[in-house]
Amino acid sequence: MGGVQSGAAFVFAPLTSFNSWWGTLNAQSQQIRDLRAENENLQLQVRIAENERARVDEMNALLKVSSVGEYAIVPAEVIAVGPAQDFSWTVTIDAGRDDGVEPDMTVINGQGLVGRVLKAFATTSTVVLIVDASSAVGGRIATTEEIGIVSGTGRQDSLDFQLLDPLAEVRSGDALVTFGSKGGRPYAPGLPIGEVVEVTGTAGQLTRVATVRPFAKVSALSIVGVVVQPPRTDPRDTLVPGPGAVVSPPAPSSEPTSGIEVEQPATPAPEVALE
Amino acid sequence: MIWRQGLLILGVVFVADVLQATVLSRLGIPAATPDLLVVAVVALALALGPTEGAIAGFLAGALVDISPPSDTPLGVNSLVYLVIGFVTGFVIHPRDRTVWVSMGLVGLSTAGAALATAAIDALLGSPRVIWSEVPTVVLASALYGVLLAPLVIPAVAWLAARVAPAPPAELRLPPRITDMS
Numbered sequence: 001m002g003g004v005q006s007g008a009a010f011v012f013a014p015l016t017s018f019n020s021w022w023g024t025l026n027a028q029s030q031q032i033r034d035l036r037a038e039n040e041n042l043q044l045q046v047r048i049a050e051n052e053r054a055r056v057d058e059m060n061a062l063l064k065v066s067s068v069g070e071y072a073i074v075p076a077e078v079i080a081v082g083p084a085q086d087f088s089w090t091v092t093i094d095a096g097r098d099d100g101v102e103p104d105m106t107v108i109n110g111q112g113l114v115g116r117v118l119k120a121f122a123t124t125s126t127v128v129l130i131v132d133a134s135s136a137v138g139g140r141i142a143t144t145e146e147i148g149i150v151s152g153t154g155r156q157d158s159l160d161f162q163l164l165d166p167l168a169e170v171r172s173g174d175a176l177v178t179f180g181s182k183g184g185r186p187y188a189p190g191l192p193i194g195e196v197v198e199v200t201g202t203a204g205q206l207t208r209v210a211t212v213r214p215f216a217k218v219s220a221l222s223i224v225g226v227v228v229q230p231p232r233t234d235p236r237d238t239l240v241p242g243p244g245a246v247v248s249p250p251a252p253s254s255e256p257t258s259g260i261e262v263e264q265p266a267t268p269a270p271e272v273a274l275e
Numbered sequence: 276m277i278w279r280q281g282l283l284i285l286g287v288v289f290v291a292d293v294l295q296a297t298v299l300s301r302l303g304i305p306a307a308t309p310d311l312l313v314v315a316v317v318a319l320a321l322a323l324g325p326t327e328g329a330i331a332g333f334l335a336g337a338l339v340d341i342s343p344p345s346d347t348p349l350g351v352n353s354l355v356y357l358v359i360g361f362v363t364g365f366v367i368h369p370r371d372r373t374v375w376v377s378m379g380l381v382g383l384s385t386a387g388a389a390l391a392t393a394a395i396d397a398l399l400g401s402p403r404v405i406w407s408e409v410p411t412v413v414l415a416s417a418l419y420g421v422l423l424a425p426l427v428i429p430a431v432a433w434l435a436a437r438v439a440p441a442p443p444a445e446l447r448l449p450p451r452i453t454d455m456s
Contacts, residue, residue, distance in 0.1 A: 081300035082344045083308040085389045085416060086396065087403040090344035092296070118346060126344040133403040134346075154405050219303055 058223045061110020065225075069190055069239050072229030073108070074099050078221045079124070087154050089115075089132035089218060095226060096123045104186040106178075106227040112192030112215040112239070113137065113178055114224050125226070129218045130193065131156055138179035139193050139212075141170060142237040147179050150193055150212060156219045159194055159212040166208050172196050175240045176212055184230025192239050215241065279439040280327055284319055287431055288335045291315040292342055306415035312339055312352075313388045314423045316360045317381050318431035321372065323439070325364030332360025347392075348399055355391045359384045378424045385420030389413045 009016075059075065066073045076095035082088050095101050097120045107114045107127050115129040128135055131152045139150040139161060148163040163170060174196040180189025194214040201208040295311045312335045320328025336353030339345060363380050390413050397404045 078301075080296035080344060082346070083295065083300055083310070083339075085307055085310065085412060086345075086347050086392055087401075087405060087408075087412075088346050090346045092344040119343070121343070124343060126346065128346065133405075154403050155408075 055223060058110055062108070062223060062225050065108060065110060065112070065191075065239055066227075069188075069235040070231040070233075071106075071108070071188055071225075071227045073225035074101060074228050075223060075225050076101075076125075077223055087133065089129040089135075089152065089154070089156070090118065091115075091127050091129065091221060092124050093127055093224060093226070094124055096121045096125050098122055099226075100228045101125050101226050106184070106186060106188045106191065106230070107224050108188075108191055108227060109216050109221060109224045111217070111241075112194070113187070114216045114218065114221065116186040117226060127224070130214060130216075131159060131218050137187055137193060138181065139176040140179045141168075141196075142175040142177050142192075142240045144168075146170065150176060157213055158197075159214055161196065161210040161212045163208055163210070170196060170199055170208075170210050172198055172210075174210075175237075177237060177240060180230075180234060184227065188227045188230040190231070190235035190237070190239055192241060280323060283435060283438045284323075284327065284331045284334060287315050287319060287434065288312070288331060288338055292335070292338045296342060296344075304419070307389065307412045307419060308416075309419035309423055310385045310388060310416050311423060311427070312336075313356065313359060313385045314381055314420050314427045315431065316356050317363045317377075317384050317424075318428045319435075320360045320364030321369075321377060321380070321428060322432045322435035323364070325361045328360030328364030329357050330360070332356035332358070335360075347396065347401070351392055351395045351399070352388075355388050355395070358391075359388060374425070377428055378421050381424040381428070382417040382421040386413045386417035389416040 062073070062075065065071070074095050076093040076099075078091045079094045080092040082090045093107070101117055101120045103117050103120050105117045107116060113130055115127045115132070115135065117125050118128045119126045129152070130137055130150070131154065133152050133154040135152040137150045138147060140147045146163060146165060146168040148161050151160050151162070153160055161170075161176060172195075176193040176196070178187045178189055178191045178193060181187045192215050194212040196210045197213045198211040199208075200210070291311045291314075295308065299309045299311055316328065316332045316335050319331040323331075333353050333356065336351075336356035337349075339352045339356075340347060340349045363384055367376055367380065390409065393404050393406075393409050393412070397406075
């Protein structure tokens, strides 16, 4: 009898163990589903964290500029951009009259000058960027007293710099800062504008124009600051990015998070010099 | 009937304007911004007819001109989009509209809108128009328009059928242009 039983047990083993097999399969597939869901959730959180970190970096760069230069700023975020079809470079930011923003205030980000407020509404404002063809900013070559007019060309990566003194020396690699308007409006003094990448015309020529690449990447703006109170004293050249940032032009443009790239060379530079 | 069509036009145009300013313009797409407004106007004109298309075009252009961050003269886009809305609603008989014809209409409309606004802006003395970049902008705008068309035209046609069902086609169609010869 025992032999028959063990034989029967052997024959029907697949059927009797089916229950436990089915249970394991169910539990495992449930586990796989749980883990998948958890994985997706974690991946989402990582992506959110990356995004948050990028925003924090940008905010840090902006705060650095505003604290070093002693500008009082109202931070804002770009919420809408004008279409490229009409060749204008205007954006909408989410700060307006209620936040103390008024027309003709300077707009900056962590890299430098971005533009000026054109119109201020209750909770939003329209900002015209420095690369817009209607924009003209008084600029000064850092470390010198040479001044000129930086006008937008309508192209996102170039500005025209026309020196007031046609005999003044200007070389590619020179950084430009804002000269500053009366009362800090529309442009507060000492803000980095960009660096000279090409000089056309020779010294003494009547129209001597240098091409300037703006420090701020205007096509990918997110967090900006509106200067509501210009500094009491001109910060002069303290905000000009370190030599590393000026010498290697491709670095900030190739990296999407240029905010970190521009700031980093400023700190290790003294150590390199000491060694 | 009329207020339903008006509601449809306002809704589509408003949503398109907000999407264009907050999403499409910020994607950093090279050369031009996908002109969702023009595609929406063409889609409305194809779904409702030339008069409604012209009204949609005028409203869409006015909305583009007044919604921040626009800093262009008022009325330029209204004029251009109005003409586009009327012409695209009129030019091809509904019986002859294949998918390719509709996409071609959208491509021509977006290219025409980019070219016409640049020309009118330049005539009005805008310092911004860069003529050397106009061909690139026009071609890119047409390409993006054609890519948007298969998404927008069926969506608007579906909405139109739901919100503002048309009377029997034969009552409102103009005679075929080929019949008149």
